[in-house]
Amino acid sequence: MKVDELALAGVGGALTSVSFAARPEGHDAFGEAVRQLEEYFAGERREFELTLRPRGTEFQRRVWAALDEIPYGTTMTYGELAQTVGAPRDRIRAVAAAVGANPLLIVRPCHRVIGANGSLTGYAGGVERKLRLLTIEGALAPALL
Template identity: 45%
Template sequence: MWTVIDSPIGELRLVEQGGAITAIEFSPFRDNDGRVRGDRADDNPLLVEAARQLRAYFDRDLKEFDLPLAPQGSDFQQRVWAQLLGVGWGETASYGEIAHRLGHTNAASRAVGLANGRNPIPIVIPCHRIIGANGTLTGYAGGLERKQLLLELEQDALF
């Protein structure tokens, strides 16, 4: 099941299956990518709660999400996404740092970047907080402008 909400970074499609969030998608939405979404269900309790938490996040009233998550991916992707959850509000980490946290060298930074880019639940699994080693913004599935806006939202809240 899925629903769509408005946000400061454009419409977001929230998807749930089996009682867990499986995707948050940026507009424009791609319906022919093979992902199972089911029917639209704006009144689904989990989707209503996910929408509430996302709105609170964008209003700077929520720093940690509390939602059941079920991202689909390889074992390595799952391990990367688990590490992303440890990068807190207003913090950033480099791809190399994530590789090291996984017990790899900087040589794994590219693989971490690829896994980061395939994160199906952005914002909640905060892939936007991962930046280049020199502090630059590098790729983001939702576009660098969205990544910048998300980072600014969190940074502004610190002052």
């Protein structure tokens, strides 16, 4: 995985969005973000130190803050995440929707959230990329050929 697969957007030097794109853009304005993402992909960085300004509802921001607390190299189920944010079990889909609305892929680690049975359910960047990110972090063993 490489930084040149990403599109970065923001305002006033703060990131508002990181996404996978066919034609990446925004790298010139976010040199520090690019540097930190390159370090992450190389296995040299575990946390990002960037100014972020994502837009979302109060509930989404609460879920996203909980995502930020999932340690590098670990995973959490949607049910565990719901419990963390104080959402009742019948609101797991709302929690999953908030995870899916995360505008800061990779930087805000929504890829660390998995299904209750351990499956790599949904990811805005695609399940294959989620698998690659979790492998970079050591949460999953690399596939043997």
